[in-house]
Amino acid sequence: MATEVQWSELQRDPRGVAALADKGDVRVRRRDGASLLLIREDRAQTQSEGSIIAARALRNIAVHLSPEVAVGGVLDEFPWVECLPKSEQRQFVVDFVRAFQASAELGQWDVLAQTITEWRSTAAIYADPALAKMLTGPIDGDFGPVPAPMES
Template identity: 70%
Template sequence: MVTEVQWSDLQRDPKQIARLADEGTVRVRRRDGVPLLLIREDREQSQSEGSVAAARALRNVLVHLQPERAAQWLIEEFPWADVLPEQARAQFVHDFARAFQASAELGEWSVLAQAIREWRSTALVYADPELTRALAEPIDGDFGPVPPPMGE
């Protein structure tokens, strides 16, 4: 259960907000920034332990399945993976499992999100036969300086 309060509520009555945090997660809305989540440390540790256990179990399941079978299940959630060639789909399954476990162990789910973004971008390339062909051709000559990367 997530209870939402305003930053001013936290400033005005921190004891009441602490009582709410004893009951569950508290989302503190701020006008000038991203909301904050307040959660008791013991609850966070328990969630972290649970997510690590789930990640290990999922990774073991994925490792013991045939890559084609695991890919079938992941394609239900990530339909774009269906355009990947068979070998790339198997690598996606492997990378997904590793990133899932790493994310759970670190408590940092951006690792998994990054792996999914990268594989989705790869699928976009494979979905466009002209782009796939152009990227597979040898590059001749110098095309000049490379511009700095653009933000997402």
């Protein structure tokens, strides 16, 4: 749990806020933007190392599980995975574990969030049989010329 202070308090008493950060994380509230989180570098490093260890352990556990058990564990957290075909459910588990490990190694959890977003969108397509059939079926005919890319 982070201690909360206002931006003005950080400006008025930076040493006092630094002392709070020595005891734990400090959330600095700002009126004109997103809050800032102050964390000591040594604590951030420990959290990062813990994330990497957890990711490696998850990867190793997943290797030893049968695909059915792994998918079952994931279904508890992501019930929409059930909308995916069985082969896609297994691939989601593989992609999830790899993205989790990559995120932990990089310290960038956007990688995992993007993987989940993409798979959730895929599950939404499979949840609509007509849409799934249209998007996964063969493409018939010529849709005409493709316009040149636009410069940004």
